[in-house]
Amino acid sequence: MTAAVPPSDGEPLIRLSGRSAVVLAAVSLIGLVAYSWPFFVDPGAALDTSHSGDAPWFFVVLLPLLAAVVVAELSSGGMDAKAVAMLGMLAAVGAALRALGPGAAGLEPSFIVILLGGRVFGRGFGFVLGALTIFAGGIVTGGVGPWLPFQMFAAGWVGLFAGMLPRWRGRAEVAALAAYGVVAGLAYGALLNLWFWPFAAYSPEVTYVAGDAFGANLHRYLVFWATTSLGWDVPRGVLTATTLVLVGRPVLGALRRTARRANFT
Amino acid sequence: MRPVDSPTYARSLHPGAWWLWALGLAAAASRTVNPVLLALLVAVAGYVVMARRSRAPWAYAYGAFLRLGLVIIAVRIVLQALLSSQSQGIHVIVDLPEIPLPAWAAGLKLGGLVTWEAVLIAFSQGLQLATIICCIGAANALASAGRLLRTVPGALYEVGVAAVVSLTFAPQLVADAARVRAAQRLRGYDGRGVGGLRRTAMPVLEGALGRSVELAAAMDSHGYGRSSPVPGTTRRLTSALVLGGVLGVGIGLYGLLDAGVGGLFGLPILGLGVVLAAAGLVAGGRRTNRTRYRPDPWALPEWLVAGSGVACAAVMFVVAARYPAAAYPAYPLAVPSVPPLALVCMLVGLVPAFAAPPPPDRLPTATSPGSKRKGTHAEEIW
Numbered sequence: 001m002t003a004a005v006p007p008s009d010g011e012p013l014i015r016l017s018g019r020s021a022v023v024l025a026a027v028s029l030i031g032l033v034a035y036s037w038p039f040f041v042d043p044g045a046a047l048d049t050s051h052s053g054d055a056p057w058f059f060v061v062l063l064p065l066l067a068a069v070v071v072a073e074l075s076s077g078g079m080d081a082k083a084v085a086m087l088g089m090l091a092a093v094g095a096a097l098r099a100l101g102p103g104a105a106g107l108e109p110s111f112i113v114i115l116l117g118g119r120v121f122g123r124g125f126g127f128v129l130g131a132l133t134i135f136a137g138g139i140v141t142g143g144v145g146p147w148l149p150f151q152m153f154a155a156g157w158v159g160l161f162a163g164m165l166p167r168w169r170g171r172a173e174v175a176a177l178a179a180y181g182v183v184a185g186l187a188y189g190a191l192l193n194l195w196f197w198p199f200a201a202y203s204p205e206v207t208y209v210a211g212d213a214f215g216a217n218l219h220r221y222l223v224f225w226a227t228t229s230l231g232w233d234v235p236r237g238v239l240t241a242t243t244l245v246l247v248g249r250p251v252l253g254a255l256r257r258t259a260r261r262a263n264f265t
Numbered sequence: 266m267r268p269v270d271s272p273t274y275a276r277s278l279h280p281g282a283w284w285l286w287a288l289g290l291a292a293a294a295s296r297t298v299n300p301v302l303l304a305l306l307v308a309v310a311g312y313v314v315m316a317r318r319s320r321a322p323w324a325y326a327y328g329a330f331l332r333l334g335l336v337i338i339a340v341r342i343v344l345q346a347l348l349s350s351q352s353q354g355i356h357v358i359v360d361l362p363e364i365p366l367p368a369w370a371a372g373l374k375l376g377g378l379v380t381w382e383a384v385l386i387a388f389s390q391g392l393q394l395a396t397i398i399c400c401i402g403a404a405n406a407l408a409s410a411g412r413l414l415r416t417v418p419g420a421l422y423e424v425g426v427a428a429v430v431s432l433t434f435a436p437q438l439v440a441d442a443a444r445v446r447a448a449q450r451l452r453g454y455d456g457r458g459v460g461g462l463r464r465t466a467m468p469v470l471e472g473a474l475g476r477s478v479e480l481a482a483a484m485d486s487h488g489y490g491r492s493s494p495v496p497g498t499t500r501r502l503t504s505a506l507v508l509g510g511v512l513g514v515g516i517g518l519y520g521l522l523d524a525g526v527g528g529l530f531g532l533p534i535l536g537l538g539v540v541l542a543a544a545g546l547v548a549g550g551r552r553t554n555r556t557r558y559r560p561d562p563w564a565l566p567e568w569l570v571a572g573s574g575v576a577c578a579a580v581m582f583v584v585a586a587r588y589p590a591a592a593y594p595a596y597p598l599a600v601p602s603v604p605p606l607a608l609v610c611m612l613v614g615l616v617p618a619f620a621a622p623p624p625p626d627r628l629p630t631a632t633s634p635g636s637k638r639k640g641t642h643a644e645e646i647w
Contacts, residue, residue, distance in 0.1 A: 019504055026511045033518055041522050057295065062539070066514070069542045072420035072549050073507060079423040081484035088430025089477035093470060095431055096438040128424065136431040139323075139410040145401045199394060247463055251470060258474040262481060 012122025012163070013083040020073050020124065024160075027070040031153045034059040035194040038208050039217055056198045063149035067131060074124050082262045087125070090117045091132040098137030110137060111158060111184065111240045115177060116248070118159035120255040126159025150195040158184045174248040178241040185237025189229050197221060270565040275625040277319070280408035281416065282567040283617075286313075287404035289574025290614055293581035294396040297592040298389040299601045302581075302611075303396045307334075309614040310403040317617060318406050319624035330402020334395030338388060345387035346379045356381040356598065385597035412561055419550020430480065434473070441469050495552050506545030513538020569620035573613055580610035 016024070033040070037059070079087075094110035110133050118126020131152040138144045138151075161184070165176050198208045207224075208217060268274045287310070294306050311327065318324040347361075363377040411432065417425040445468045454464060513534050520531020584607045585592040594601040 019508070023507055023511055026508075026515060030511070030515055030518060033522075037522060062514070065539060065542060066511075068418075068421060068546060069507060069511065071424050072418075072546055075423045076420065076503075076549055076552070081489045082478075082481040084423050084427045084489075085430065085477040085481035085484060086474075087424075088427040089434060089473050089480070091427065091431035092434035092438055093473050095435040096442075128427075132424065132428060132431065136428055136435060139432060140435050144405050144410075145398060247466065250463070250467055254467070254471055254474055258478060262478050 012124060013086060014074055014079060014122060014124035014128060015077050016074070016122075016124045017077050020077060023073040024070055024124075024127065027066050028153075028157065028160075030066060031063065034063055034153075035150065035191050038194070038198050039214050039221075056195065057146075059195070060146040060149065063153065067149055067152055071128055071131060074128055083125070086121065086258070086262070087129060087132060090129055091136045094129075094133030095136035095140045098133070098140070108185070108188070108236050108240070109243070110134075111155075111181065111188075111236075112243050112247070112251070114155055114159045115162045115181060115184070115240070115244070116251050116255060118162035119165060119173075119177060120252060120259065121163075123160045123163030126161075126163040127156040128159075130155035130157070130159035147192070147195065150192060154188050154191050158188060173252070174245060177248055178244045181240035181244050182237040185240050186233050189233030189236065190225055193225055193229050194221070197224060267562075267564065269562045272566050272569075272620050272622055275623050277409060277412065277561070277624055278317075278407075278570060278621050279561045279563050279567045280410070280413040282563070282570040282621075283408035284404045284413070285571035286574035286614075286617055287400045287407075289571075289576075289578040290403070291397045291400040292578040293610060293614070294393060294400060296578075296581045296585040297607075298393050299592055299594055299603070299607075300389050300392055301601050301603050302592075302607050303389075303392045305608075305611045306396050306614070307331075307399045309611050310400050312615065313618045313621075314403050314406045316619075317621050317624065319409075320626045321409065323410065324406050326405040327399070327402045330399055330405065333402075334392075334398045337395045337398065338391035341391035341394075342384055342387045345383055358384065382597050389594075389597065415557065416561070418546050419552075419555075420546045420548075422550070422555070434476070438469060438473060441472055445469055499548065499551055503545055503548040503551075506541050506548055510538045510540075510542025510545050513541055566621050570617045573616040573620070577610050577614040580606060580613060584610065 037055070041055075090113055094113040097109040097113065114126065114130045114133055117129045121129075134148065134151045134155045138148050162177070162180060165173075165180060168176060207220065209220070269276065290306055290310055294303060297303065311331075314327045318327075358379050358381055360378055411429065414425050414428055414432075442465060445465050449461070449464055454461060515538070517531045517533075517535025517538055520534060523531075584604060587606070588602075588604045591602045591604050591607065
């Protein structure tokens with residue numbers, strides 16, 4: 001490899017080739033369907049849950065394969081030792097943060113690592129870092145379950161979009177990251193409720209009704225979201241943003257310094 | 266018969282076998298809401314975990330999953346009691362004061378009549394989800410994630426290595442944080458508040474980043490990441506397989522979600538897409554040619570354990586089809602009936618407690634030479 005240029009912001013650690021970008025976009029679209037299918041399924045379609053409750057499990061089985069395909073595709077452009085070591089180490093930091101503060105009020109301190117890693121090392125790296133952080137955190141805390149592929153995709157998107165933020169520097173960069181942190185915290189919660197929402201049979205006003213109109217189900221979901229998880233999602237977003245404002249600049253500086261130091265090939 | 270075929274030869278079972286067994290049990294639990302059968306499944310999983318878990322740190326995961334299951338049941342019962350607006354039975358436990366909610370909540374109410382029927386239905390449904398969670402907890406407790414990571418396909422090799430790196434260093438980072446905090450306390454900082462967080466987090470992060478550079482240099486100097494040249498035809502074939510697979514999955518999903526097309530159209534295309542994508546993973550693995558050091562064998566005990574899970578699921582599918590009244594009790598207050606065939610399913614699920622070899626670190630030291638070796642945590646993960 002002729003990596004004479006330091007892999008700092010101009011030079012992503014995982015290069016997104018045209019093919020990888022197409023696969024990533026297509027798989028992300030399918031992943032989005034895996035969360036939001038309850039809104040789009042037609043009455044009488046094969047995945048209509050009114051006669052069988054197995055449709056959610058179908059996506060639980062499908063998503064790991066899709067995650068494997070997209071991660072293999074992203075790394076097929078050649079991941080060198082620096083990318084692997086940086087990925088493993090940042091995922092270790094995120095996993096350790098997950099192990100220290102596991103879901104206390106829905107707070108997700110590992111978001112900061114995913115966000116800043118994606119910002120400095122590019123969108124492809126951000127996606128893989130998000131997915132790997134959740135995976136490693138699940139294994140360290142013994143929390144491998146049907147929720148894991150859904151969390152991996154959502155966290156991957158958090159890192160991916162962090163890598164697509166405008167290339168500002170200084171205060172503007174931290175402010176953009178903090179604003180994005182709030183949005184990401186809320187969106188992560190809203191997406192992740194969706195995977196178990198079809199299982200949740202609490203009360204007719206907040207429960208998924210198979211084959212009902214899009215608007216009616218969406219309204220029920222929003223009520224469900226507001227009454228159950230919004231109280232966790234808002235603190236998660238606010239805490240992510242606050243921490244980013246407080247430690248964003250030194251951490252960004254440390255990551256960029258390491259990227260310069262790692263220029264040894 | 267090789268020694269690895271014997272169920273008494275102490276070794277770690279292939280983690281894939283444990284996962285197949287646990288997923289089979291979870292599939293069986295997804296076929297019934299009969300609380301007796303579900304409780305039996307939890308007991309079966311718990312017994313096998315107790316009989317065959319090692320002394321590794323992750324072997325105690327089952328208890329955490331059991332607690333998570335109890336939380337799921339409790340949350341479901343409380344929400345059902347507080348939120349349910351239709352009276353689902355006639356046996357009233359208590360009449361709570363009702364709080365009207367604003368109009369945007371779409372008729373949601375808090376409080377009101379709570380019936381035994383509503384609570385028991387909520388209990389059975391919560392127990393079903395809790396049982397599935399417990400089965401997965403059993404796999405977490407029994408299967409070593411590090412060994413499972415060694416079996417990833419070649420296309421995921423780099424990410425697999427990154428996962429092993431992170432699993433090896435994550436426990437060290439927690440120790441690092443404790444060390445830095447102790448040092449800060451010696452300097453007179455109490456480690457609290459925003460400043461304390463910064464003073465602890467930044468040295469830990471800088472240390473981790475520094476280590477990653479050293480690790481990358483070490484890996485580079487050992488020739489890591491030299492991928493073999495891939496002929497253009499293979500590369501194009503991989504592209505076609507991956508893109509075709511993703512396209513097939515997308516079109517198949519559309520067929521499954523749309524009533525006009527019908528499932529008969531969607532399912533085969535989805536299946537084709539899944540096969541193509543899996544073939545793409547295999548073809549993509551050609552760029553890394555490496556050999557595996559001491560691969561985990563797949564011998565008779567692995568077949569028995571995996572077969573036990575598959576058979577348990579199959580028997581429960583038959584039970585659900587032949588005795589729907591036992592699998593889905595219609596009246597929650599009656600004692601649910603248990604067909605003898607369902608008990609066969611439980612006994613089949615118990616097979617790994619006897620067919621799986623004992624883990625090497627649970628034997629008395631005199632009988633096993635392997636147990637004398639002291640393994641560090643990092644070694645366990647590798």
